[in-house]
Amino acid sequence: MRIVRILLLLLLVVLLLPYLVTPFYRTGHPVSTLMAWRWLKGAPVSRQWIDFNAISPSLPRSVVGSEDAKFCSHHGIDWGALVKGYCSDLTRTLMVGRVSPKMKQIYKVVFDAQQAAIKFLRPGVTTTSADRVARDVIDAAGFGKYFGHGLGHGIGRDIHELPTLRKTGGEEELRPGMIVTVEPGIYLPGEGGVRIEDDVLITHSGCEVLSSLDKTFEGCHIE
Numbered sequence: 001m002r003i004v005r006i007l008l009l010l011l012l013v014v015l016l017l018p019y020l021v022t023p024f025y026r027t028g029h030p031v032s033t034l035m036a037w038r039w040l041k042g043a044p045v046s047r048q049w050i051d052f053n054a055i056s057p058s059l060p061r062s063v064v065g066s067e068d069a070k071f072c073s074h075h076g077i078d079w080g081a082l083v084k085g086y087c088s089d090l091t092r093t094l095m096v097g098r099v100s101p102k103m104k105q106i107y108k109v110v111f112d113a114q115q116a117a118i119k120f121l122r123p124g125v126t127t128t129s130a131d132r133v134a135r136d137v138i139d140a141a142g143f144g145k146y147f148g149h150g151l152g153h154g155i156g157r158d159i160h161e162l163p164t165l166r167k168t169g170g171e172e173e174l175r176p177g178m179i180v181t182v183e184p185g186i187y188l189p190g191e192g193g194v195r196i197e198d199d200v201l202i203t204h205s206g207c208e209v210l211s212s213l214d215k216t217f218e219g220c221h222i223e
Contacts (some may be wrong), residue, residue: 034051044123076195080159087159090211091180091197096222103194106143106186113137113184117151121182121200121207127165127172134184135167143186146193147210152181155199178202179210 075096078160080088095103106194130149138147150166156179163172164181174180180202185195198211 002165034165044176053135069079076193078197080193085157086201087155087157088211089155089159089197090199090213091183091195092215092220093194093196094211094220095217099221103192104217106188106192107194107220109138109141109143109213110184110186110196111217114182114196114198117182118185118198118200118207118209121174121180121202123174123176123202123204127163127170127173127174128167130174131167133166134182137185138186146186146188147184149185152197153181155179174202174206 003033019072075094076091077094078089078091080090082088095107113134116122116137121130122132124191133208134151135144135147138144150164152165154161154163163174163178163180165182178201180200181197183195184198185193185198187193196215198209198215201208201210
């Protein structure tokens, strides 16, 4: 069973390769290139595999390991690239095998929370209010205590920059030209978790999602 799952993951990488190696340039900002391979144009790439089967709210990073043959494995892939001095940051949660109803519910809640936050982003809104929009969706679904980090952070020349989108701490208004990550998550210790992350540009009239890799449940589930 483990070999079959590894082969399925390799097949997914092959299918996604055209997206992973194609840079996306939006509104003049060379960000969110969605590259995952260090050999492409010599661009330095950062990748992390997150074991969502044994994760805790403190978000430890580890090589994918623990698997349950009866249900799916939850593989969080957090990666990005550095192109012309600008960073990108992207996370998708891949689910391999039969997915329990609870994990399907969690995926939908995280997806809905991210969509609500992105729809809310525009010049003038504050970092804490943006975090609150996503957090309210997760709280309403009963998983609030399992969302143990902020909604996102600024991104540009460095992978983590100001502003920080979180529920406490300094509050800052978003301004046109800022690029922030939007990455809500739910992590159930001993069961699994989901995080979805995209890069979002604040425009004069609202915002634009710079990353385009499929994040639907259907697009991230391998039977």
